[in-house]
Amino acid sequence: MRRKIVAANWKMNLDIIEAAEWLGEVGAQVHEGSCEVLVFPSFVMITDLMDMYQGEHIVFGAQNCSHKESGAYTGEVSATQLASIGIEYVIIGHSERREYFSETNEMLREKMEVAIKSGLTPVFCCGEPLQVRNENKQKEFVKQQLEETLFGFSGAAVAEMIIAYEPVWAIGTGLNATAQQAQEMHAFIRHEIAGKYSLDIAAQVSIIYGGSCKPDNAKELFNCADVDGGLIGGASLNANDFLAIIKVASL
Numbered sequence: 001m002r003r004k005i006v007a008a009n010w011k012m013n014l015d016i017i018e019a020a021e022w023l024g025e026v027g028a029q030v031h032e033g034s035c036e037v038l039v040f041p042s043f044v045m046i047t048d049l050m051d052m053y054q055g056e057h058i059v060f061g062a063q064n065c066s067h068k069e070s071g072a073y074t075g076e077v078s079a080t081q082l083a084s085i086g087i088e089y090v091i092i093g094h095s096e097r098r099e100y101f102s103e104t105n106e107m108l109r110e111k112m113e114v115a116i117k118s119g120l121t122p123v124f125c126c127g128e129p130l131q132v133r134n135e136n137k138q139k140e141f142v143k144q145q146l147e148e149t150l151f152g153f154s155g156a157a158v159a160e161m162i163i164a165y166e167p168v169w170a171i172g173t174g175l176n177a178t179a180q181q182a183q184e185m186h187a188f189i190r191h192e193i194a195g196k197y198s199l200d201i202a203a204q205v206s207i208i209y210g211g212s213c214k215p216d217n218a219k220e221l222f223n224c225a226d227v228d229g230g231l232i233g234g235a236s237l238n239a240n241d242f243l244a245i246i247k248v249a250s251l
């Protein structure tokens, strides 16, 4: 279902003390009228944070899951294991996983499959690197990511997902996409989903933006017709910055 979402992707940052402090500050100010707030900590602390959090308005997710269902895969964490501790969301296809851990569109399709089968909602990330943007081939690039990973799934499954458009050149660089660039790509993704499935499915899917989203540019980005919120990296580590972004999305 389409809704306003602000999600914190902490990546490999914050220890349990810092995370608990963050949760105390953010948790105290996220309430019923807020947009949907998701937090993606490292695996090791998700359960502790879920136990600590007394409220109902922050939902926890995982940053990754294995593409295998179970078995002899040392160091991996399965979608079923995540679901068994009450996790509802999992990020799949982040550009850092694609780049540093060689995750291919095909492997990501397998991850989506096990995640959906386990009842998790994928936050599927897509987005082009700088070179592709410089060649003005970003739409072809993202279309291929959608076709090779997303479009094997049913319309009903896609309608429930969150898609995050994260241009690689904007991640952690301080150089966000302009509102126009974000809107153009979000509208394109929705158009492709409408073409593959239906206008109705396209209207239901939430498409959020990620890449140097901060309190001072969130309003401009979230005001775009097809931008349903943000997946926040760096600025999510600071409770006040993250709260400021939530405030913008909740207006």
Ligand code: 13P
Pocket: 009, 094, 166, 170, 171, 172, 173, 174, 210, 211, 212, 213, 231, 232, 233, 234, 235
């Ligand atoms: P930054 O907000 O640090 O650019 O990171 C975005 C991101 O990768 C969220 O998944």
